[in-house]
Amino acid sequence: MLHDKYVEATSEKERQMKENAMLRRIHCQHLTFHKKLAAASAAEERERRREREEAGQEEPTKEPESDSSSDNQRLEMKPITADACYEVIRAAYTEVRKFQRSRDLYTSNAEVLGWTHRYRLEGEKLQYSICKFFPGRSAEEISDRGWAVMTNESSYKALHSRGLTSNLYDIQTVNDDNRVFCRELQRPGQNTIMKALLLMSRFQTGDGYMTVYRALDHDKFGFTGVDGPGRSGTDLMMNSRPPASVVWLDMFAWTSFESCSDGSGVDFQFGGEMKHFSADNAKFWMMEVLLMALRWESRTVAPLITLR
Structure with missing residues (x-):
């Protein structure tokens, strides 16, 4: 009886280890995909910025103004x-x-x-x-x-x-x-x-x-x-x-x-x-x-x- 339970538990452990290994491989593939996607997005943004500079004009940006000004800094x-x-x-x-x-x-x-x-x-x-x-x-x-x-x-x-x-x-x-x-x-x-x-x-x-x-x-x-964000005069006095x-x-x-x-x-x-x-x-x-x-x-x- 105990031997059967031990064999069953061992088989279940091996099955779960294989399943975890498969899930880790899938997760690794997703990480690689997102990494390539982020790199492609960054390259596209750099190309757009270069084109705007060559054209001598600024195009509207979809990102918040705070992020844009921060990036310029x-x-x-x-x-x-x-x-x-x-x-x-x-x-x-x-x-x-x-x-x-x-x-x-x-x-x-x-x-x-x-x-x-x-x-x-x-x-x-x-x-x-x-x-x-x-x-x-x-x-x-x-x-x-x-x-x-x-x-x-x-x-x-x-x-x-x-x-x-x-x-x-x-x-x-x-x-x-x-x-x-x-x-x-x-x-x-x-x-x-x-x-x-x-x-x-x-x-x-x-x-x-x-x-x-x-x-x-x-x-x-x-x-x-x-x-960083500046402090007002009131903040400086306090x-x-x-x-x-x-x-x-x-x-x-x-x-x-x-x-x-x-x-x-x-x-x-x-x-x-x-x-x-x-x-x-x-x-x-x-x-x-x-x-x-x-x-x-x-x-x-x-x-x-x-x-x-």
């Missing part, structure tokens, strides 16, 4: 070329591999919901990576989902803690796999806005996929930032706090998706480097990185827990 920079993106990618990939192969990493034995972390201090920089294995998944599938989350302004903002002010502005789409954003972060209780003109690039590696997030020289590209200072960060982060040779799943790593300045600053950002990873997992892999 954001495009005031020297465009980056695909060749320049590839140069950034090559250098970043070399740095990532150097870190991954390093033998002087401190490894924590503690696990938080399956996540482990490694880090090392190099001068004023804290280099880190947090890792987790996702069974029954493909590297391409998680890479595509992660890209969709990280390149969307609202979903990227939702990855951060509520007390942290975060903004992501779309600046330039070079091609399907290379995009430029302006990222802004502000810690609670601090009057400093940390900005970065950020290149997000994804590419295939020998054993999976990788995405790099590399700060560009904003002065080189003539980019001064995205102006708020005695001085305007926030701006610090441009040399940010570097990356995600790696490596498929296991036996097809059992994906080894995922989220790493990067930051200036630690102080123990308090390093502790705050490492906790924020872990919370981001948990929220990222809930959005791209499967719901985990609700973090507020």
